[in-house]
Amino acid sequence: MANNNDKIICRCEDITESEVIEAIGKGATTADEVKRLTRAGMGHCQGRTCRRLINQLLASKLGQSPEDQKPVTQRSPLQPVALKILADS
Numbered sequence: 001m002a003n004n005n006d007k008i009i010c011r012c013e014d015i016t017e018s019e020v021i022e023a024i025g026k027g028a029t030t031a032d033e034v035k036r037l038t039r040a041g042m043g044h045c046q047g048r049t050c051r052r053l054i055n056q057l058l059a060s061k062l063g064q065s066p067e068d069q070k071p072v073t074q075r076s077p078l079q080p081v082a083l084k085i086l087a088d089s
């Protein structure tokens with residue numbers, strides 16, 4: 001659980017260091033697993049800001065190097081398309 005001295009790891013989703021550590025304690029071993037348990041990395045920046053911090057925490061808690069962490073699954077950028085464009089195609 002978050003406390004007042006907790007560091008924010010994911011600014012977009014307001015996820016703290018203790019929440020990421022709790023996810024690791026529940027068995028998360030990759031940034032994707034932390035993402036599924038906490039939503040860290042699912043925000044507007046799609047993890048560009050927090051991914052490195054999550055990997056550093058995972059590495060430190062799992063006794064690995066941050067370079068050992070697998071990259072998170074990237075999603076294609078999506079944007080709304082007007083129905084008229086689809087109807088005309």
Ligand code: FES
Pocket residue numbers: 009010011012013040041042043044045046047048049050051
């Ligand atoms: S800071 Fe984590 S998704 Fe943007």
